[in-house]
Amino acid sequence: MRLVAEARIGRLEEDSPVTMEQHARVVLDLSGTRLTDRPAFLEERLLKTHGIVGAEINVFSNRMIVEFDPSIISLDKIKAIIKAADR
Numbered sequence: 198m199r200l201v202a203e204a205r206i207g208r209l210e211e212d213s214p215v216t217m218e219q220h221a222r223v224v225l226d227l228s229g230t231r232l233t234d235r236p237a238f239l240e241e242r243l244l245k246t247h248g249i250v251g252a253e254i255n256v257f258s259n260r261m262i263v264e265f266d267p268s269i270i271s272l273d274k275i276k277a278i279i280k281a282a283d284r
Contacts, residue, residue: 220250221267225276228259230283239282246270246278 232239236254239261243252248269254261263275 219267220264221272222262222264223272223275225261225263225279226259227254227261227279230279232261232279232283233259239279242282243275243278246275249275 227233233254233256236256240252240254243249243263249263249265251264252261261279265272265275
């Protein structure tokens with residue numbers, strides 16, 4: 198699994214329009230894993246993880262987009278969760 202792209206994005210908090218919450222969005226290449234055979238399993242597992250805001254697998258490109266709060270969870274931790282799910 199390798200990182201294809203990474204970006205930081207800001208979102209306005211619903212409660213306070215002045216505060217910006219920082220999120221990161223990464224695109225991961227899942228080639229060589231079995232995870233694209235069961236995308237809902239991995240997406241649901243990631244979305245239950247504290248700090249992950251969004252997760253979506255494109256089974257045709259073997260890529261996954263993960264949006265997360267880097268102040269709560271690291272990219273390394275996300276990769277570890279994905280690797281554990283591939284076992």
